[in-house]
Amino acid sequence: MTSAEAANHYFKKAARIMDVGERIETLLATPLRELKVQVSIELDNGEIRTFAGYRIQHDNARGPMKGGLRYHPEVDADETLGLASLMTWKTAVVNLPYGGAKGGIQVDPSKLSVKELERLTRKFVDQIHDVIGPTRDIPAPDMNTNPQVMAWIMDQYSKYHGHSPAVVTGKPLELYGSRGREAATGRGLLFVAREILRDVGLAVKGTRFAVQGFGNVGSHAARLLHEDGGLVVAVSDVHGGIQNAKGLDVPALFEHVRRTGSVKGFGGGTACRSEDVLVADCDVLVPAALGNVITRQVAADVRARIILEGANAPCTPEADDVFEKKGVLVVPDILANAGGVTVSYFEWVQNLQHVTWEEERVNAELERVMKEAYEKVGQISRSRKLPLRTSAYVLAIGRVGKATVLRGI
Amino acid sequence: MGIETQLVKKLVQIPIFGALTLGEAADFFDAASEVTVDKGKTLFREGDSSDSLLVILEGEVQVTRKGVELAKLGRHAVLGEMSIVDGAPRSATASALSDVKLLKVPSARVQQQLKANNLSALKVVAHLAGVMSKRLSLINDKLAEALGQDKKREELADFSRTLHRWEF
Numbered sequence: 001m002t003s004a005e006a007a008n009h010y011f012k013k014a015a016r017i018m019d020v021g022e023r024i025e026t027l028l029a030t031p032l033r034e035l036k037v038q039v040s041i042e043l044d045n046g047e048i049r050t051f052a053g054y055r056i057q058h059d060n061a062r063g064p065m066k067g068g069l070r071y072h073p074e075v076d077a078d079e080t081l082g083l084a085s086l087m088t089w090k091t092a093v094v095n096l097p098y099g100g101a102k103g104g105i106q107v108d109p110s111k112l113s114v115k116e117l118e119r120l121t122r123k124f125v126d127q128i129h130d131v132i133g134p135t136r137d138i139p140a141p142d143m144n145t146n147p148q149v150m151a152w153i154m155d156q157y158s159k160y161h162g163h164s165p166a167v168v169t170g171k172p173l174e175l176y177g178s179r180g181r182e183a184a185t186g187r188g189l190l191f192v193a194r195e196i197l198r199d200v201g202l203a204v205k206g207t208r209f210a211v212q213g214f215g216n217v218g219s220h221a222a223r224l225l226h227e228d229g230g231l232v233v234a235v236s237d238v239h240g241g242i243q244n245a246k247g248l249d250v251p252a253l254f255e256h257v258r259r260t261g262s263v264k265g266f267g268g269g270t271a272c273r274s275e276d277v278l279v280a281d282c283d284v285l286v287p288a289a290l291g292n293v294i295t296r297q298v299a300a301d302v303r304a305r306i307i308l309e310g311a312n313a314p315c316t317p318e319a320d321d322v323f324e325k326k327g328v329l330v331v332p333d334i335l336a337n338a339g340g341v342t343v344s345y346f347e348w349v350q351n352l353q354h355v356t357w358e359e360e361r362v363n364a365e366l367e368r369v370m371k372e373a374y375e376k377v378g379q380i381s382r383s384r385k386l387p388l389r390t391s392a393y394v395l396a397i398g399r400v401g402k403a404t405v406l407r408g409i
Numbered sequence: 410m411g412i413e414t415q416l417v418k419k420l421v422q423i424p425i426f427g428a429l430t431l432g433e434a435a436d437f438f439d440a441a442s443e444v445t446v447d448k449g450k451t452l453f454r455e456g457d458s459s460d461s462l463l464v465i466l467e468g469e470v471q472v473t474r475k476g477v478e479l480a481k482l483g484r485h486a487v488l489g490e491m492s493i494v495d496g497a498p499r500s501a502t503a504s505a506l507s508d509v510k511l512l513k514v515p516s517a518r519v520q521q522q523l524k525a526n527n528l529s530a531l532k533v534v535a536h537l538a539g540v541m542s543k544r545l546s547l548i549n550d551k552l553a554e555a556l557g558q559d560k561k562r563e564e565l566a567d568f569s570r571t572l573h574r575w576e577f
Contacts, residue, residue: 018575024568380575398572405569 004082006292009317010332011085014393017386020401027409028400031081032065032099033057037127039105041119043112053124055103057137058084061403064135065101066091066169066341068142069149071117075104086312087341089396090334094373096345101137103128109144121149125156132157134166134352140344141170151175166351169344178347180362181340186220187363188339189286189308190228191370192331196306199378200329202283205229208247210282210304212236212274213289214263217310217337219254221286226250234272234280237263237289241277244269279303287314288337294319302328309333324387332389334396335377342369412438412512420464420512423485425536433529440518444511452488452503452511459492459499461513468509474501481506490537493519 008029015025039053054077057065067087080102088100105124109117131137141150150168154175157167165176173179180187194204209230211222214237222232231247239262242248249268256266264271278285278294279301287293288310294302299319307323307330309315315323315330323330346362357365380391417434420426426434443466446452452463455474465486472480472488479501482488488503493516522530 018571020568020571021564023564394575398575401568401572405565405572409565 004078004085006313006317007082007086007089010389010393011089011397014390014397017390018394018397020397024401027404028059028397029085031056031058031084032060033131034077034081035128035131036077037124039120039124039127041116041123043116051120052106053103053127054080054105055101055128055131055137055139056080056084057101057131058099059088059400060099061400061407062088062092062099063097064133065099065137066096066344067101067103067137067140069102069139069145069153070104070142071107071109071120071144071149072104073106073108075106080104083312086334088400089393090338090341092396092399093334093377093392094338094342094369095399096342096369098138098341098345101139102142103139104142117149118152121152122156125153129157129160132167133161134164134348138166138344138348139168140341146170147172147175147177166348169347171347176347176351178343178350178362179357179359180366181343181347182216183220183224184343184362184366185217185310185337185340186222186224187366188342188370189217189221189288189310189336190224191339191367192336192374193225193230193284193308194228195371195374195378196308196329196331197284200306203229207231207284208233208245208282209284209286210234210277210280211286211288211310212241212277212293212314213287213311214257215289217340218286218288219257221288221308221310222250223254233282234277235263236272236274236277238274240264241272241274242266242269243272243276243280245281284308286310290314292316296322299323299326305329307331309336312337320387320389330387330389331374332392335373335388335392338373339366339370342366412441412443416466416512419485423464423487425487425490425533425540428532428536429529433532436527437519437522437529437533438512438514441512441514444513446505446509446511448505448508450505452505452509453499455499455502457499459489459496459516461515462490462493462519463488463503464512464514466510466512469506470509471504471506472501473504489516490540492516493523494534494537496520 035055037053038050040048040050043049067084084100084102087102091098091100147170150171153168154165154171158164171177197203197207204225207230209225209232211218214235222235226232232250233245233247234243242263252268253266257263278298282304284306285304286308291311291313294315296318299322305328309332312333343362343366350357376395377388377392380394381388417431421429421434465482465484470482471478519530
């Protein structure tokens with residue numbers, strides 16, 4: 001099952017439990033606009049190369065659409081649509097005044113020079129500038145795109161429409177970016193971890209966490225959980241993993257990663273394979289790397305009693321069923337990793353108001369948003385006896401649905 | 410009585426009189442008379458007894474029912490054609506939007522002709538049936554559309570009620 005099918009699978013499951021009817025289900029699932037464009041650039045050596053670019057806008061009932069922009073050889077319309085709908089549900093769960101969108105270019109950016117990447121990005125903006133905008137659709141970084149790419153987008157868009165910092169988020173701090181944006185997804189995971197652990201009578205302090213993935217999400221999550229008294233007993237990245245039942249020295253691990261570029265070879269624990277981290281002896285598992293890493297087989301061996309989905313769709317729907325039967329609590333992606341888009345929203349708000357927030361304010365507002373979202377999802381889960389994921393989708397469909405009804409067809 | 414041959418030639422171009430030969434048309438319009446109505450006056454009101462079929466020769470007429478405009482009719486349009494079939498009271502009100510000249514065919518006379526198996530009257534009624542059938546089909550389309558709109562409102566309302574049951 002592709003991530004698009006998986007996203008649609010959970011949406012349909014919730015829509016049917018709610019009994020919204022076939023036509024409303026179609027209305028909510030169908031994207032508003034699917035744009036595919038030609039992105040042709042001249043390489044540094046004078047050759048011409050043409051790439052396919054996508055921007056898929058799923059729903060705007062709750063506000064301007066929001067979603068990442070990824071540069072990856074496997075980007076296609078189907079996957080992009082699935083991720084766009086995921087953004088609609090995610091922004092609804094955390095109650096941001098946004099709809100959902102996603103985009104990307106089918107390209108292997110590691111094969112392009114920085115100058116070529118800049119030309120590619122600017123050309124893509126040339127092709128989509130009339131469908132994006134601060135009140136239409138606001139892109140953000142995703143796989144292989146970063147604050148520099150966002151800066152190019154802002155600059156190119158501003159050439160057409162005048163100074164427009166709010167057209168993208170995830171910009172560099174020096175160019176209208178927000179404090180706290182980089183660690184936002186990891187920090188959101190921390191806030192959700194605190195809430196769910198309290199619900200089961202525990203606290204972050206003394207709880208054992210395994211974190212798969214040590215990129216933007218996993219590294220900050222591990223650091224913040226450690227600072228909050230949690231024991232990070234296993235971490236991994238693409239190169240390998242490291243375990244320590246007594247808890248890793250996370251600051252020392254950060255230093256190791258800064259020097260070597262990987263968690264592999266860190267002296268404060270025993271080496272293991274990346275996939276071993278998923279089945280490590282721990283209380284909470286944080287898959288924060290790629291999608292679909294937890295299959296049915298892996299799920300059967302998972303020892304954690306709580307899963308926090310730091311990545312998008314790390315569990316396949318079959319794995320999700322296994323966890324439901326085993327009584328493992330899964331905090332779904334559309335809630336658990338919504339800290340990123342939430343601080344993107346704060347960045348957009350700051351840009352529109354021409355102000356800068358201190359990091360304390362960003363973090364405090366993020367905490368409020370994540371707590372409220374968790375509380376709402378938990379209420380639905382308890383009162384309707386539904387898993388957290390289904391409850392989150394129910395909440396999202398309810399919010400998008402209400403906006404749709406109020407606006408009218 | 411009787412009307413000019415020039416006018417008869419024009420009248421046979423109107424759909425419900427289309428099957429008539431010039432001779433038959435002259436026969437059918439034998440008892441017809443021309444009347445004029447001043448701008449703003451009413452030709453007949455909803456509920457009035459139906460005594461005649463009217464053909465607009467000049468000017469414009471507005472047809473309303475319960476205050477709602479159903480149609481604006483101009484030169485060579487036919488009004489009150491149902492009167493020659495059912496004799497029921499006028500189903501709508503007609504008023505002159507300009508000075509109007511009309512050809513008035515008494516329905517009693519047409520009904521007499523029908524009883525006598527008069528060919529021209531029978532041909533007019535047969536054509537009238539065709540015109541009515543087309544009009545009914547149009548109304549059926551509009552009805553289906555109107556019912557469909559009710560359905561849409563119903564579906565959104567159902568969804569709204571569903572959401573209410575979930576109490577977010």
